Amino acid sequence: xxxxxxxxxxxxxxxxxxxxxxxxxxxxxxxxxxxxxxxxxxxxxxxxxxxxxxxxxxxxxxxxxxxxxxxxxxxxxxxxxxxxxxxxxxxxxxxxxxxxxxxxxxxxxxxxxxxxxxxxxxxxxxxxxxxxxxxxxxxxxxxxxxxxxxxxxxxxxxxxxxxxxxxxxxxxxxxxxxxxxxxxxxxxxxxxxxxxxxxxxxxxxxxxxxxxxxxxxxxxxxxxxxxxxxxxxxxxxxxxxxxxxxxxxxxxxxxxxxxxxxxxxxxxxxxxxxxxxxxxxxxxxxxxxxxxxxxxxxxxxxxxxxxxxxxxxxxxxxxxxxxxxxxxxxxxxxxxxxxxxxxxxxxxxxxxxxxxxxxxxxxxxxxxxxxxxx
Numbered sequence: 001x002x003x004x005x006x007x008x009x010x011x012x013x014x015x016x017x018x019x020x021x022x023x024x025x026x027x028x029x030x031x032x033x034x035x036x037x038x039x040x041x042x043x044x045x046x047x048x049x050x051x052x053x054x055x056x057x058x059x060x061x062x063x064x065x066x067x068x069x070x071x072x073x074x075x076x077x078x079x080x081x082x083x084x085x086x087x088x089x090x091x092x093x094x095x096x097x098x099x100x101x102x103x104x105x106x107x108x109x110x111x112x113x114x115x116x117x118x119x120x121x122x123x124x125x126x127x128x129x130x131x132x133x134x135x136x137x138x139x140x141x142x143x144x145x146x147x148x149x150x151x152x153x154x155x156x157x158x159x160x161x162x163x164x165x166x167x168x169x170x171x172x173x174x175x176x177x178x179x180x181x182x183x184x185x186x187x188x189x190x191x192x193x194x195x196x197x198x199x200x201x202x203x204x205x206x207x208x209x210x211x212x213x214x215x216x217x218x219x220x221x222x223x224x225x226x227x228x229x230x231x232x233x234x235x236x237x238x239x240x241x242x243x244x245x246x247x248x249x250x251x252x253x254x255x256x257x258x259x260x261x262x263x264x265x266x267x268x269x270x271x272x273x274x275x276x277x278x279x280x281x282x283x284x285x286x287x288x289x290x291x292x293x294x295x296x297x298x299x300x301x302x303x304x305x306x307x308x309x310x311x312x313x314x315x316x317x318x319x320x321x322x323x324x325x326x327x328x329x330x331x332x333x334x335x336x337x338x339x340x341x342x343x344x345x346x347x348x349x350x351x352x353x354x355x356x357x358x359x360x361x362x363x364x365x366x367x368x369x370x371x372x373x374x
Contacts, residue, residue: 004239005321008255011063014087015253016049017267018072019285022104026140026206027168027199031269031283032070038285045268045285046079048292052266053086055297059264059274061092064253065099067121073103077115084120091264098123098162098252106143108151113158123162123251124155125195131185132178135171139199140206145185152189162249164193169230170223171199172216179226183233192249196230197242198223224362241320241361258317260310277304315356316371320364324357330374331356339370 017031020042024034033040065087067080080101087093100123101116108126116124128148130136136144143151148165155163165186169179186194199218201208211217236244240258243251256263257273265272269283279302282288291298305313311330318325327335334340334356343349348363349356358364 004250004255005259005318005323005325008252008259009261011252011256011261012060012091013064013066013253013256013261013263014062014091015263015265015267015270015272016065016067016072016083016087017069017265017270017281018067018075019070019268020045020074021069021071022074022142023140024206026210027202029202029205030070033268033285035074041285041289042075042079044289046075046082048289049267050082050086051292052298053083053090055292055295056090056264056266057274059091061094061097062087062264063094063097064256064263065093065097066253067101069102071104071107072101073107073112077112077119080116080121081119093120100125100162100251100253102127103151104143105148105151108154110154110157113151113154113160117158117160122160123164124160125164125166125193126151126155127166128152128186129166129168130171130174130178131182132174135174135178135182138171138173139168149185149189152191162192164195164251165189165191167194167196168199169196169226170218172218174226176225176229180229180233183230187234191236193243193245193251194234194236195243196227198227227362238322238361240322241358241364258320260314260317276310277302312371312374316368319356319358319367319371322357322361324352324355326354327351327356330371333374334367334371337370337374339373343367343370 019031019033020035020040021032023036024032099120101121102125104127129139129141131145131148133144152163167182167186201211201217234244236246238244239250262274263272264274268281268285268288270281272279279299281298282300288298311328315325315330348360349367350359358367
């Protein structure tokens with residue numbers, strides 16, 4: 001694992017945000033354009049992204065590309081090829097690079113999957129979320145379990161190098177039996193990579209408004225039980241608190257971000273990190289597009305972290321990795337703090353040589369909060 005992280009620090013990545021969704025999920029707080037209710041100028045947006053890429057500062061070829069969203073699979077393969085061609089022209093894309101797309105299962109047909117591979121995509125992350133139709137309905141998802149299973153098979157048949165299944169656990173009303181059935185289905189599909197996240201209530205979402213009006217909120221104890229059940233039923237390598245993979249199928253783009261590596265980012269609301277500067281793009285579609293079309297980079301803000309902030313961030317990010325992170329000065333500061341001593345005595349964290357490791361992954365966020373408070 002340490003070898004993967006060491007490589008990720010040296011690699012370079014690119015993120016492209018595609019904001020369009022057929023409809024916004026009730027738990028989503030990302031920079032999204034709801035195609036049911038908003039104007040969705042897809043062609044104009046793709047042209048803007050291509051133009052923004054052309055404005056980027058010189059760099060070296062990238063080792064990983066991630067198209068996220070939103071729902072990148074609402075684009076046709078021709079749009080995706082245009083974006084990848086722009087990255088190739090501006091930076092270059094290394095031979096053997098990971099080129100990944102996030103997708104909704106209902107978008108993935110055999111023909112579309114083949115077109116994605118032809119365009120240059122070799123990794124797909126499918127937002128299955130659950131294989132229980134009742135849970136999918138409660139999550140506001142448009143697909144059914146059969147479509148998710150068919151999407152996995154279509155991606156494999158098309159020749160994707162890596163197929164990831166995204167799951168969400170802890171939806172109110174989801175039983176432990178339902179969750180375990182979802183996990184078993186994902187395992188039986190022989191996925192290369194599995195991501196699993198607890199349902200969270202983000203401020204300003206439809207879900208938050210429902211909870212405020214009296215709808216049941218996710219139960220942290222229930223979510224903890226389901227996370228621990230997941231640990232017992234997945235035989236993939238658990239390499240990050242919410243991610244499991246076959247050896248060699250770890251997400252290189254994500255590893256770059258967790259290792260505090262460099263990645264450029266393009267599109268609405270996209271966040272990037274280059275030359276020790278973190279930048280973020282505008283989140284309003286018209287503002288973003290207008291900036292690019294007028295020849296201006298659509299950067300809303302940026303910050304250069306000082307040496308202590310970078311050190312603290314390095315520890316904060318690295319503690320998500322199951323192999324832990326080099327302790328360094330921030331790790332020493334954590335261990336010297338009252339909270340760090342409590343974590344150490346309770347067996348939440350441990351010191352392994354020069355590395356600091358979270359032993360109880362359910363408490364990773366609690367440890368991270370103390371790191372940010374240093």
